[in-house]
Amino acid sequence: MKGTYLGEFQEIVLLAILILGEDAYGVRIQEEIQDQMKREVSRGALHTALMRLIDKGFLTSEMGEALPERGGRRKRIYSVTSIGRQALKEARALREQLWSQVPDWAMNMNYTI
Amino acid sequence: MRKGAQPPKIYTRLFEWFCDEEYYEELQGDLEQSFYENIKAHGEYKAIRKYRKEVFLMVRPSVIKKIKGHVNSNNIDMVHNYLKIGVRNMLSQRLYSFINIFGLAVGMAATILISLYVQHELSYDKYHEKADRIYRISREWLNQDGESSLHLGHIAPPFAPLIENDFEGVVEQAVRLMSGYGPLMSVGDKQFEEENFFFADADVFKVFSWKFIQGNRETALVEPNTLVLSETVTKRYFNDEDPIGKSLTFNNFGIIQEMKITGVIEDTPDNSHFKYGMLCSFLTYENVVGTEQLMQRFGSNNFATYVLFPEGVSASQLEAGIPAFTDKHLGQNGNGDPASTTNKLHLMPLTDIHLHSHLDSEIEANGDIKYVYTYIIIALFILVIACINFMNLSTARSMKRAKEVGVRKVMGAFRSSLIRQFITESVLMALISALLAIGFVALVLPWFNNFAGKELSLVTVDPLFFGGLLLIVVLSVGLLAGSYPAFFLSSFTPVKVLKGAKHSSHKKVNLRSVLVVFQFFISICLIIGVGVIGDQIEYMKTKELGFAKDNMIVLPSNGQIHANFKLIRERLIEQPSIEDVTFSSRVPSGRLLDSQGGEAEVDGEMKRIDFRIADIHVDHSYLETLEIKFLAGRNFDYELASDSSEAFILNKAAIDGLGYASTEEAVGKKFNYGGRQGYITGVVDDFHFESLHQSIAPIVFVITQGRARNVIVKVKEGLEDEATAYLKGEWEELRPGSTWDHYTIGESFNDQYEAEEKLSELVSYFSALTIFVAILGLFGLSSFSIEQNLKEIGIRKVLGASVSNVMYMFTRRFALLVLTGIIVAVPVSYYGMEIWLEQFPYATGLQLLTFIIGGVAALLFAIGTVSYEVIKAALSNPVNTLRSE
Numbered sequence: 001m002k003g004t005y006l007g008e009f010q011e012i013v014l015l016a017i018l019i020l021g022e023d024a025y026g027v028r029i030q031e032e033i034q035d036q037m038k039r040e041v042s043r044g045a046l047h048t049a050l051m052r053l054i055d056k057g058f059l060t061s062e063m064g065e066a067l068p069e070r071g072g073r074r075k076r077i078y079s080v081t082s083i084g085r086q087a088l089k090e091a092r093a094l095r096e097q098l099w100s101q102v103p104d105w106a107m108n109m110n111y112t113i
Numbered sequence: 114m115r116k117g118a119q120p121p122k123i124y125t126r127l128f129e130w131f132c133d134e135e136y137y138e139e140l141q142g143d144l145e146q147s148f149y150e151n152i153k154a155h156g157e158y159k160a161i162r163k164y165r166k167e168v169f170l171m172v173r174p175s176v177i178k179k180i181k182g183h184v185n186s187n188n189i190d191m192v193h194n195y196l197k198i199g200v201r202n203m204l205s206q207r208l209y210s211f212i213n214i215f216g217l218a219v220g221m222a223a224t225i226l227i228s229l230y231v232q233h234e235l236s237y238d239k240y241h242e243k244a245d246r247i248y249r250i251s252r253e254w255l256n257q258d259g260e261s262s263l264h265l266g267h268i269a270p271p272f273a274p275l276i277e278n279d280f281e282g283v284v285e286q287a288v289r290l291m292s293g294y295g296p297l298m299s300v301g302d303k304q305f306e307e308e309n310f311f312f313a314d315a316d317v318f319k320v321f322s323w324k325f326i327q328g329n330r331e332t333a334l335v336e337p338n339t340l341v342l343s344e345t346v347t348k349r350y351f352n353d354e355d356p357i358g359k360s361l362t363f364n365n366f367g368i369i370q371e372m373k374i375t376g377v378i379e380d381t382p383d384n385s386h387f388k389y390g391m392l393c394s395f396l397t398y399e400n401v402v403g404t405e406q407l408m409q410r411f412g413s414n415n416f417a418t419y420v421l422f423p424e425g426v427s428a429s430q431l432e433a434g435i436p437a438f439t440d441k442h443l444g445q446n447g448n449g450d451p452a453s454t455t456n457k458l459h460l461m462p463l464t465d466i467h468l469h470s471h472l473d474s475e476i477e478a479n480g481d482i483k484y485v486y487t488y489i490i491i492a493l494f495i496l497v498i499a500c501i502n503f504m505n506l507s508t509a510r511s512m513k514r515a516k517e518v519g520v521r522k523v524m525g526a527f528r529s530s531l532i533r534q535f536i537t538e539s540v541l542m543a544l545i546s547a548l549l550a551i552g553f554v555a556l557v558l559p560w561f562n563n564f565a566g567k568e569l570s571l572v573t574v575d576p577l578f579f580g581g582l583l584l585i586v587v588l589s590v591g592l593l594a595g596s597y598p599a600f601f602l603s604s605f606t607p608v609k610v611l612k613g614a615k616h617s618s619h620k621k622v623n624l625r626s627v628l629v630v631f632q633f634f635i636s637i638c639l640i641i642g643v644g645v646i647g648d649q650i651e652y653m654k655t656k657e658l659g660f661a662k663d664n665m666i667v668l669p670s671n672g673q674i675h676a677n678f679k680l681i682r683e684r685l686i687e688q689p690s691i692e693d694v695t696f697s698s699r700v701p702s703g704r705l706l707d708s709q710g711g712e713a714e715v716d717g718e719m720k721r722i723d724f725r726i727a728d729i730h731v732d733h734s735y736l737e738t739l740e741i742k743f744l745a746g747r748n749f750d751y752e753l754a755s756d757s758s759e760a761f762i763l764n765k766a767a768i769d770g771l772g773y774a775s776t777e778e779a780v781g782k783k784f785n786y787g788g789r790q791g792y793i794t795g796v797v798d799d800f801h802f803e804s805l806h807q808s809i810a811p812i813v814f815v816i817t818q819g820r821a822r823n824v825i826v827k828v829k830e831g832l833e834d835e836a837t838a839y840l841k842g843e844w845e846e847l848r849p850g851s852t853w854d855h856y857t858i859g860e861s862f863n864d865q866y867e868a869e870e871k872l873s874e875l876v877s878y879f880s881a882l883t884i885f886v887a888i889l890g891l892f893g894l895s896s897f898s899i900e901q902n903l904k905e906i907g908i909r910k911v912l913g914a915s916v917s918n919v920m921y922m923f924t925r926r927f928a929l930l931v932l933t934g935i936i937v938a939v940p941v942s943y944y945g946m947e948i949w950l951e952q953f954p955y956a957t958g959l960q961l962l963t964f965i966i967g968g969v970a971a972l973l974f975a976i977g978t979v980s981y982e983v984i985k986a987a988l989s990n991p992v993n994t995l996r997s998e
Binding site for chain 1: 136166
């Protein structure tokens, strides 16, 4: 087992898949991430992340319908497994726990020289 | 979906080849889908670029085919072994390896440099999102015989709005840009003359996709007296302050006007056919001239005009309608023919302008596709020569390894593995050369940029393009160079080589000799090329122009100077350092762009002038100051008041064109031109007004009535410094606030030949490189051949051969190869240079001396290179070479 560590980009991929629901396949996930993060993500980089997440058991996938604008090729629809959801929740809980311990002054400090 | 818009096959195939089958369907589907979506969103060009990028970024372990388990791991060991042997071989023969790698690296570096340059040249104006739909309109005038007499890249102001109006649906936008002719812009105590100032239609930003940093691209130039600045210009006036809403004061043509800044845009990308610094709303200009008047000005061709076609509309639809359009708006010529017989509008795609447009007026001087081709050819030459070296040396050296091959075969090596070994070695060397080449390029790039006036960089170039190019060069050179020794050597039968059969290197003609001949052929062609280009430049610079071009200083004029010219002239002439002063609309070395129609009395009747006579507006002393020779008649006379409107002086070309039998006959004939009516009072001899790229044009001189932009001052020889200092002081008073701006006619003439000088300089650098690489190769080859024949030299010496005998024997072989190269190169370069010279109306003849120098230089270089090793060998004591064995 590769462990259940969730990298930042992988976390974003999982969230994007959850947002997209039924429509979560390659191009859409890529677009969703690009739109939300405002940064370029190549399809290849996304593929690597998806494969890692499948290896960890956070994702499953099935082949969907074939479309003419895909050259008659089918798309692969990804969905988050319950372990995946669990991992996301844990990541969020950990973050919130950390946030709650950050004192107010640390975020509101102004340095004036 | 439009037909033809498909992802490029080559990348699809490439992807199919390396992608794991398990993911191929999904990933290829995704790529295609986003490709089609990108076409809709950003256009085909961007979509293809993006697709290519996506495919290359797919090269990662998670996507690439897994190497199948049954691959023989032995192969990997073998490759390790090949590499190890290769490295050892290289290190054991350091000199040859060095020559080989260094030579190839130099060749590759030259190729990389030139391909960076060429890629940049080809990328001009492609950054505009709608680049493929933007065209520039130019205007051509034909004479009665249908010959082109003038072709301008600028057209008259009414055309753009009329085209937009008459071709609704065919043309989406038509926009105009007009230079502000270097206005003085100021804020507070900061003032600069702005070179790149344009009045531009508000829609200019709908056509060109320059990025806005501040301001709104829709409304920035809609109001009169509004300005959009480039980033650099903004910094110059406002440092880091926010410029929006602030004003600059415009001062030119006697107009002083506050202008409000409504936007800041990126600096003009380096690959644009013109550069802007400030764009001012067109209405500003229109309000000064008056809209109605502007729409009548079909004669003021100062407006660079661009049209944008809607998607799916081709330029030919507009082209088809243009004759009718010109007839409608320009009416008829004087003789009743429709205007379209002598007036043509042409369309040129925006992206072609930089390399293909060489009209009589351009916003900025353009590049030239011919030079791009020249550079590509030179790059290929150098690369080919370097590859030949590489092949020659590898082949020569591999002779030494015949025994190794024999032993390997005896031990059971397959032929295929020997081939692979040799090829691995040469690819390895090519790879090292490529890395070295990148280092070289990084070193010389700043110098090259300075020279070519570019901002090329290894960093900004598309890494995929660059990496791909390099990989292709490495592989093809490696494979090509490695293949000959690989196939040749591996074919040896072990028995023969091990028995010691000698591979004679004395064979009369072999591949190596042919390659050496070819190398020298190319080098000699380049040397001769440099020589002929140099001859031509020398010829153009020293040719007698027909007037006194020396010690002439040109200064800008203005309304005040013009009005008081007589007084100013008298004051200036009193200076001991100043010989004469005159003024004119055009100055020699400039172009003759003004012309008007007229009539001349020939054989007793008035005839329309059916060819173009360029006009120059001058004052009375112009022809005398420039020392232009009179053939007949008299000069303008101050005393005759009628001369200022009725006197015409023509040059011989004009007289010949009009059909007079002699120059004397022409004097006194009636002549009407551009609304003036009078007589031909004098005829001057032809002289070179324009640079020697142009044939001598028919010219008419008339007394200026307010069009003289230039003051020409003739300075006494030896007193140039005093005169310049004095004039500077005078002009500061006469043109307050302007920068001191002057040039001399002699310099300006020489500046016209800058393109040729650049070419000559570049060709000479690269031909030096070529010769260097060729000589490097010859050195390697000769020293190798001598090393192989040391015993022979020893025996010959023992038998009584003198040092010179031995030298003669070896040098002769190589000299013969070079001579063959010369014999082939001379006719080829003779032919090639004749074609090059054809573009000049005034060309130097091909001189025998240039060819002799080229040939002799190559021969001397070659003999010099060979003799070093030969002398060493010939002087050596035979005992040393014959002792062993």
